[in-house]
Structures are given as C-alpha cells and as structure tokens.
Amino acid sequence: MFVQDEDKVKGIKDWIVTGASIKGANHGRRGLPNQDAIKWETENGNLVMAVSDGHGSLKHFRSEIGSKLAVKAAVEIMLEEVDVGNLTDDMLNKIKTRVKDKLPQRIVNQWRDKVKEHYQNNLFSLDRVAQAKLMKLEEEKGIAKRKKIEDNYIKAYGATLLIVLITEKFSLYFQLGDGNISILAEDGKKMLFAAEEQFGPATNSLCMSEASNKVKISLIPFSEELPLFILLSTDGYINSFRNDKDYFKVIDDFIDLAKHHGIEYINENLSQWLEKTSQQGSGDDITLGLVYNQNLFDEDYK
Amino acid sequence: MKKMPQLGDEVKMELANKYYKINKKLGDGTQGQVYEVEKDGCKLALKWYKPNKATIKQRKMIRELIRIGAPCSRFLWPLDLAVSDKIAGFGYIMDLRAENYKSISELVARRVEPSFKVLCTIAYQLADSYRQLHSRGYCYRDINFNNIFFDPQTGDILICDNDNVGIDGVSEASVLGTQRFMAPEVVRGEKKPSTNTDLFSLAVLLFYIFINNHPLHGKKESQIRCFDLPAMKKIYGEEPVFIFDPQDSSNQPDPREHKNALLSWPLYPQFVKKLFIQSFTKGLNNPNQRVREGQWRKIMLRLRDSIFYCAHCGAENFFDPAKMSVERPGQCWNCKQQLELPYRINIDDAIENTVMLTHEAKLYPHHLKSTSKRDFSQPLAEVVQHPRDPSIWGLKNLDNKKWRVTTKASQIKEVEPGKSVVLASGVEINFGNRYGQIIY
Structure with missing residues (x-):
C-alpha cells in the first residue's frame, strides 16, 4: 500500500522518500553538466533509492552518463533480486553472505552492460564531443593516457554508487566510492555507513576492474535495528560543511522540517537549498536522497 | 542483573x-x-x-x-x-588473536592477496589441524571462512569459534553449520554434522582458498536471485553438481559471475585438481569417498614444493608433471612467456617427491628420511648461492650426518655437515635412507 505516490514524493507503507540533484555552482560557471544522478522506485512493497556521482575529471568525460546508468542499474537489479516473497529473520541471517557476495557483482555487471550498450551506440570515433575531450587529454597528459581511455572506454563513464533498499523486514546499504549514507537509528544513534572508507584522495569507482570487491554492503534486519531516517548524499554535500558535527546536524534539521512543514515543503524547496549550499560551500554538484520512516511522524511513537 | x-x-x-x-x-x-x-x-x-x-x-x-x-x-x-x-x-x-592475522573471508574477497606459497601453507595447516581434532574423536561442525584466520606473510593459521566442537556421533549439535559449507546430506536434513561432514566443509574451504569460488556455484547458481534462499538449497543439497565435473557440464562456471574460477582452475597441477574432483563428484553424496585430511596434507606439501618462479616476470607457477609430456612446463600464467624449470630434486625416483630447487628451497626431515614426520623447525638442506660466484648454486647439508654424492662423471665424494654440493644435472645424493637425483 502506498501512502503517497506523486511525482516526487513516493513511499511504500511506513516510508516516504524525496530527493534532489543540482548542478554545482562551479560547474555552472565552467559550463559543465550535473554529473550526479538520483533515482528511486517502489515495487511489491520494496523501496530502492540510488545516488551516483560521476567523477567529472577530463578522463571521465562521460561520467554524467555513467552516473545515470548507475542509478538505473542499481534500481533494476535491487528490485529484481529482492523480489522473492517473504523472508523470515532466520532466512535473513543465512542469506547475508550470499547477498554480500553476489549483489555487488550483479549491480556492477548490469552497469557495465549498460555502459557497453551506450558506448556501442555512441563510439568515441563518431562523437565530436568525445573526440575533443580525447584531444584535450592527449595535449594535457600525453598520447598514452588518451590511448588508455580509448582502449578501456568504461573509464570514461566512471562514477560512484550509493544505494539503500528498504523491505518489510530489513534495510540494506550499499556504498562504492565516496559520498555518504547517514542513518538515524531508533535509539537516537547517528551513524555514517562505511565511515572508514571515506579517507584517502582517490575514490573507488564502478569503472575499476574489480569494482565489486570494493563495495561495502550491509543487510540489517529491523529486528536488530530499525532506521528512522536515512540520508544519501554525494560528496559535494558533506564537503560543504565545516565538520562532521555540522553535517550530522542536518539530520535533525531535515526531521524537524518534515515534522513541522511536511515532506511537500521539503520537496518544493530542496533544490533551492542545495544550490545555496553549493554556492557557499564546495561548489560541486550536490545530490541528496531523504528516506523517512513514518514512525517519526507518529505522535504515539517514542 | x-x-x-x-x-x-x-x-x-x-x-x-x-x-x-x-x-x-x-x-x-x-x-x-x-x-x-x-x-x-x-x-x-x-x-x-x-x-x-x-x-x-x-x-x-x-x-x-x-x-x-x-x-x-x-x-x-x-x-x-x-x-x-x-x-x-x-x-x-x-587467547587473543594477533592483529596481523586476517580472516579467510578477506582472502576470498581478494582484499588480501598472499602468495601461492602462503596459500599452500594455510591449506596444509588447516588439513593438519582438523586431522588432529578428528583423531581425538571430535568434530568441528562449522568450518567456514569466517572462523579461520591467517598470517599473510607466513600462512600460519588460527582457528576460532571452537565452542561448537563436539564428540563425533555423540554430542548433540547446537549448530548445523553455514549452509554453503554444509555437506549435502546436512543441507537435506538427513544427517547432523560429523567428522565426515567436516571433511566436505574442509574441501569447500580449500577450494575457496585456491579457486576463489564455491565448488557448486556455476551456471545454476547464476540463475538464482541473491535473496532466494530456498533455491540455494537445491544447489547445495538436492541437486549439487561440481562446476568442473569432468562427466557433467550442466553446472560449468558462468563467465560473467565466476571469472575467478575460470582463471584459477587451469593454474593448478593435475594432482591437486584430482582431489578436488574426487571431493565434489564421488565424495559429494558418498561420505566414504571424501578426501581425508591426511591426503590433503600430503598434496598441499607437494603443491608447495612444486612452486617455481617465472624467469621473465617473477610470478609463481606450479610444476605439473602431467603437462611435461605435452607442452613441457608451458607458459607463465602472468606474462605468457615460455617457462623455464629450475634445478629440481627427485627423491627415491618418485615423481610425486619432486622439489623445485628455487633460491629459497629447503628440504625437511619428511623429504629426506622415510620415517620422519613433518617438522618444519629444522631444515636438513637448503639451496645456497656460491659466496664468490653467484652463478653457481648449491645444496647445503644442514644435517648432522654426511651425504654421499655421486657426480655425473660417476665420481663419489662425501659432503660434510655445513658443506654444499653444486647443483648439476645428474648428481645423485644419498641422504642416508633416501636418494635424491638432481634434474635440470
């Protein structure tokens, strides 16, 4: 049963989602497209939200397509793989290893298939924009770099991927590369999923040869922990804050806004707020996905 | 409280x-x-x-x-x-586990990539440890890659979660194990975990360590959705088929999902593949046909002795006697250049007792004395480089007894403890109750 099913604000029973993606203030000034992407879908009582950040640098010149294909692949595979009927808590514990093992591989494979299809329909040799980018790459980094991308076109589409899956029995978090999945648990604890992965200058990416091995994934039955609020954000968002403490404060802000003004209000204003955040902060593209548990709005809920 | x-x-x-x-x-x-x-x-x-x-x-x-x-x-x-x-x-x-020890699950996920030599040591120690447990009449019941840890430098292992250990056939099991490591008869609910089912789990674990894939995860598995647990019961219990079954190709690896299996399997010598084939064909449904710990222990030491290095790229390769008549040592799996075998020693004229005399080779009591058990604390011989001419390699006597050496020219000389014999094709060494012949 859907509580809301409008254009942007969707949900499954007990959950409501919204989100936005904006072109970075710097990107606007430099004539670059928004290289982030966001997508969410509900099907048979399951909800998936995916957020992706295209790498953006010269050699990843098709990353704005890579990120869109990433969220599409994520949503398709998640909804298909999880559609197996009722899972008991006992089954969930037994299936964890298999999910960790297979799901990253299948999502990465699906993304690679989509990239291959796009590339075959849009060969670099027949695309003037791609040719110009390759020429620039050759001028700046040398012919070897150009050849490397031409021989391994998948690199041009490089992007990160964050996913959250909500079913009747559990939540599942998936992270490849930078960006953040922040979770407010029922006991009030705020967590950053796979926080230890956030260090280091280079991000993991879907375009890496062993990308599925780099994925951090966790399936948490509601019997162990029920999330009340989940925030998915590309790194342009956290980089706009002075510190993690300020970043965590937005969790409270988004909950307060939803409680006092409603999700529609957030939905109407989110893009505008994010544009302001980008201008005053990182200057990067920002994408934000918000997943609310209805319990937050239940007056009897403690 | x-x-x-x-x-x-x-x-x-x-x-x-x-x-x-x-x-x-x-x-x-x-x-x-x-x-x-x-x-x-x-x-x-x-x-x-x-x-x-x-x-x-x-x-x-x-x-x-x-x-x-x-x-x-x-x-x-x-x-x-x-x-x-x-x-x-x-x-x-x-006891606490030392921090440098990594879980086998990290190895399987390729977050840690130890050398083949280390993999052989892990496998040997696993087989040896379970042999010691089983010989006392106990079974482990839950062998899986989350409760084994190893030192990535040496291959030394530590086995955790021993609180599920029980007397074989007597104590009631509180755990049935981890499904993907369970013997088919346990998955089907016909039998409880025992030393016999431990043997199946051990073979699965060893297969994971070397091949980076589950032995039953082939085409059939790639058609099952990630969350579909009941369908997996078919793979593990009701219709198990080995992915490299020579008689049944219905569950071959799927190139999209089992790339590691397809890449790894050809790297290993036939004598190792034979034991895996036995484990997951005849041994699948007939517990008496399962490979015993002693067989694994012996084959893992042989596999470690078979390692040599590619002269072009330095990658570890395995000497496979089964390949010698067809393509000599073949190509390096890494750089694809033709391999050159180093000096090797054949003990008691048996091909299974061949040790590659690489720069780091050592011979232990079980190599040189027919009655000795495996003791790695004190090597009896080691490969050394000539102090003044690095192009000359020798085998140094670390035993306390002298060796009798017959050169290719049929000259007989004695090699005192602490002295070396120069490696040359055709040289024979009498170690006491075993003979070694140097081959090149």
Whole structure:
C-alpha cells in the first residue's frame, strides 16, 4: 500500500522518500553538466533509492552518463533480486553472505552492460564531443593516457554508487566510492555507513576492474535495528560543511522540517537549498536522497 | 542483573579464580559478543553468550572443552569459564588473536592477496589441524571462512569459534553449520554434522582458498536471485553438481559471475585438481569417498614444493608433471612467456617427491628420511648461492650426518655437515635412507 505516490514524493507503507540533484555552482560557471544522478522506485512493497556521482575529471568525460546508468542499474537489479516473497529473520541471517557476495557483482555487471550498450551506440570515433575531450587529454597528459581511455572506454563513464533498499523486514546499504549514507537509528544513534572508507584522495569507482570487491554492503534486519531516517548524499554535500558535527546536524534539521512543514515543503524547496549550499560551500554538484520512516511522524511513537 | 557485559565490568575466571576487567568490545556474532579483557597487563579474549544461547548444555560443553584442552596451538581454544554475579549467563576465556592475522573471508574477497606459497601453507595447516581434532574423536561442525584466520606473510593459521566442537556421533549439535559449507546430506536434513561432514566443509574451504569460488556455484547458481534462499538449497543439497565435473557440464562456471574460477582452475597441477574432483563428484553424496585430511596434507606439501618462479616476470607457477609430456612446463600464467624449470630434486625416483630447487628451497626431515614426520623447525638442506660466484648454486647439508654424492662423471665424494654440493644435472645424493637425483 502506498501512502503517497506523486511525482516526487513516493513511499511504500511506513516510508516516504524525496530527493534532489543540482548542478554545482562551479560547474555552472565552467559550463559543465550535473554529473550526479538520483533515482528511486517502489515495487511489491520494496523501496530502492540510488545516488551516483560521476567523477567529472577530463578522463571521465562521460561520467554524467555513467552516473545515470548507475542509478538505473542499481534500481533494476535491487528490485529484481529482492523480489522473492517473504523472508523470515532466520532466512535473513543465512542469506547475508550470499547477498554480500553476489549483489555487488550483479549491480556492477548490469552497469557495465549498460555502459557497453551506450558506448556501442555512441563510439568515441563518431562523437565530436568525445573526440575533443580525447584531444584535450592527449595535449594535457600525453598520447598514452588518451590511448588508455580509448582502449578501456568504461573509464570514461566512471562514477560512484550509493544505494539503500528498504523491505518489510530489513534495510540494506550499499556504498562504492565516496559520498555518504547517514542513518538515524531508533535509539537516537547517528551513524555514517562505511565511515572508514571515506579517507584517502582517490575514490573507488564502478569503472575499476574489480569494482565489486570494493563495495561495502550491509543487510540489517529491523529486528536488530530499525532506521528512522536515512540520508544519501554525494560528496559535494558533506564537503560543504565545516565538520562532521555540522553535517550530522542536518539530520535533525531535515526531521524537524518534515515534522513541522511536511515532506511537500521539503520537496518544493530542496533544490533551492542545495544550490545555496553549493554556492557557499564546495561548489560541486550536490545530490541528496531523504528516506523517512513514518514512525517519526507518529505522535504515539517514542 | 545485566544481560550482557559492559566496558569496565569484571568477570571471574572459574578455574584460575581471578577477576579480569573488560577493556573493549572486539566483535559481535549470532551466539555472543567477544571482548578484550585484562588483568595486570595480561590481555585475553572473552566470549560472552547472548541470554538465549547461554544454555546449561553449552556451559557443560565448554567445561568439557576446557578439560580436554586444544588439539594443537592453532586452535584458539576455551581456557577457562567466565562468570559474574552481576551479568546473566556466562562466557569463556581464550587467547587473543594477533592483529596481523586476517580472516579467510578477506582472502576470498581478494582484499588480501598472499602468495601461492602462503596459500599452500594455510591449506596444509588447516588439513593438519582438523586431522588432529578428528583423531581425538571430535568434530568441528562449522568450518567456514569466517572462523579461520591467517598470517599473510607466513600462512600460519588460527582457528576460532571452537565452542561448537563436539564428540563425533555423540554430542548433540547446537549448530548445523553455514549452509554453503554444509555437506549435502546436512543441507537435506538427513544427517547432523560429523567428522565426515567436516571433511566436505574442509574441501569447500580449500577450494575457496585456491579457486576463489564455491565448488557448486556455476551456471545454476547464476540463475538464482541473491535473496532466494530456498533455491540455494537445491544447489547445495538436492541437486549439487561440481562446476568442473569432468562427466557433467550442466553446472560449468558462468563467465560473467565466476571469472575467478575460470582463471584459477587451469593454474593448478593435475594432482591437486584430482582431489578436488574426487571431493565434489564421488565424495559429494558418498561420505566414504571424501578426501581425508591426511591426503590433503600430503598434496598441499607437494603443491608447495612444486612452486617455481617465472624467469621473465617473477610470478609463481606450479610444476605439473602431467603437462611435461605435452607442452613441457608451458607458459607463465602472468606474462605468457615460455617457462623455464629450475634445478629440481627427485627423491627415491618418485615423481610425486619432486622439489623445485628455487633460491629459497629447503628440504625437511619428511623429504629426506622415510620415517620422519613433518617438522618444519629444522631444515636438513637448503639451496645456497656460491659466496664468490653467484652463478653457481648449491645444496647445503644442514644435517648432522654426511651425504654421499655421486657426480655425473660417476665420481663419489662425501659432503660434510655445513658443506654444499653444486647443483648439476645428474648428481645423485644419498641422504642416508633416501636418494635424491638432481634434474635440470
């Protein structure tokens, strides 16, 4: 049963989602497209939200397509793989290893298939924009770099991927590369999923040869922990804050806004707020996905 | 009374009658939580059972395990029962695992990539450890890659979660194991875990270590959705088919999902593949046909002795006698250049007793003395480089007895302890009760 099913604000029973993606203030000034992407879908009582950040640098010149294909692949595979009927808590514990093992591989494979299809329909040799980018790459980094991308076109589409899956029995978090999945648990604890992965200058990416091995994934039955609020954000968002403490404060802000003004209000204003955040902060593209548990709005809920 | 311990709490060791303070939480499992505990600078590990797992039966079992003691030092065995009058239930104390030890699950996920030599050592030690456990009449019941840890530099292993160990065929199992490691008859619910089913789980674990894939995960598995647990029962229990079954190609690896299996399998010599084929064809449904720990132990040492290095790129390759008549040593799996075999020694004229005399080769008592057990603390011979001419290599006598050497020109000379014989094709060495022949 859907509580809301409008254009942007969707949900499954007990959950409501919204989100936005904006072109970075710097990107606007430099004539670059928004290289982030966001997508969410509900099907048979399951909800998936995916957020992706295209790498953006010269050699990843098709990353704005890579990120869109990433969220599409994520949503398709998640909804298909999880559609197996009722899972008991006992089954969930037994299936964890298999999910960790297979799901990253299948999502990465699906993304690679989509990239291959796009590339075959849009060969670099027949695309003037791609040719110009390759020429620039050759001028700046040398012919070897150009050849490397031409021989391994998948690199041009490089992007990160964050996913959250909500079913009747559990939540599942998936992270490849930078960006953040922040979770407010029922006991009030705020967590950053796979926080230890956030260090280091280079991000993991879907375009890496062993990308599925780099994925951090966790399936948490509601019997162990029920999330009340989940925030998915590309790194342009956290980089706009002075510190993690300020970043965590937005969790409270988004909950307060939803409680006092409603999700529609957030939905109407989110893009505008994010544009302001980008201008005053990182200057990067920002994408934000918000997943609310209805319990937050239940007056009897403690 | 608290349900679970908290940091700063003290627990009492029943036998030692000492109180240990809880320093930090180390891990969380389905049965309980693991903590670091300390007294007077001595740090140990404590596993405390969750309330529903802290049964009288479990307490009795732990006491029994403490009484019999560890089969060997590779088991992180229960040392003492831990109790508290402020916390419900009980726990047990064991040694802490050194921080440099990694889980086999990290190896399988390729987050740690040790050398083949280290893989062989891990496999040897696993087979040897379970042999020691089984020979005492106990079974482990839950062999899987989350409870084995290894040192990536040496291949030394540590086996954790020993609280499920029980007397084979007698004690009732509180766990059935981890589904993907269970023998088919356990998956089908026909049998309880035993030493026979441990043998199946051991073979699965070894296959994972070398091939990076489950032996039954082929085409059939790639058609099953990730979350579909009942369908997996078919793969493991009802219709298991080995992915490299020479007679049945219905479950071959799927190139999209089982790339590692397709890449790894051809790297290994036929003598290892033969044991895996036996384990997962005849041994699948006939427990008496399963490969015993002793067979694995022997073959893993042979595999380690078969390693040599590509002269072009330095990658480890395996000497496979089965390939010699067809394509000589073949191509390097890494750089694809033609391989060149180094000097090797053939003991007692048996091809299975061939050791590659690489720059780091050492010969141990089990190589040179027909009655000796495997003791790696004291090598009896090692490959050395000539101190003044690095192009000359020799085999140094580290034993306390002299060797009798017959050169290719049929000259006989003696090599005193501490002296070396120059490596040359055709040289024969009499080690006492075994003969070695140098081949190039």
